[in-house]
Amino acid sequence: GPKVLQIPSHQIIDMGQMVTLNCDPVSNHLYFYWYKQILGQQMEFLVNFYNGKVMEKSKLFKDQFSVERPDGSYFTLKIQPTALEDSAVYFCASSPTGSQNTLYFGAGTRLSVL
């Protein structure tokens, strides 16, 4: 079936550095999402993105977070600067127009902030 790819699967950085998490969504999907899962906790919504704009974001989507998808390339989540509490697995998802209820998720990127 359709695949969402997330690169890399694990990233380790020092607190205060910038990190960019990359997501290659299903081709011709137009809706994009990021979810965050801290170890042992539930997966939580961060943001959704459509037509170059953030459509909806949660309180977890701090000012240090930003998303973009320049010209059909990767959909990215940037955190600048990172904090210890940003350590989590980040899941990207995409969904097609007309079936926004059907999300396709990537396998996640584990971010470790030291």
Add this chain to the structure above:
Amino acid sequence: GDSVTQTEGQVTVSESKSLIINCTYSATSIGYPNLFWYVRYPGEGLQLLLKVITAGQKGSSRGFEATYNKEATSFHLQKASVQESDSAVYYCALRGPASSGSWQLIFGSGTQLTVMP
């Protein structure tokens, strides 16, 4: 706010036996939420297993079924006869009704299903 509860963190079942994974929800929006079951196989991303957007309806896929029970606010996942290949983590989720204007999914904590040969 809205929430989803899965009481079992781990379930172990022998192959060919029946399965039920419990899910209850609490939704504060006016109108009925959309309900989902997602599954994560080892090393893969979450996949949509089934969804039901109308209260009282049943969804089914790959031998799994779930009925949207608005009175009990439940959406339990059932299968009559499990296979080893069903071993995975199962997540119940809800989304507010379309009228809420929100697309975010609220997930339960997940249930690890292990099917023993």
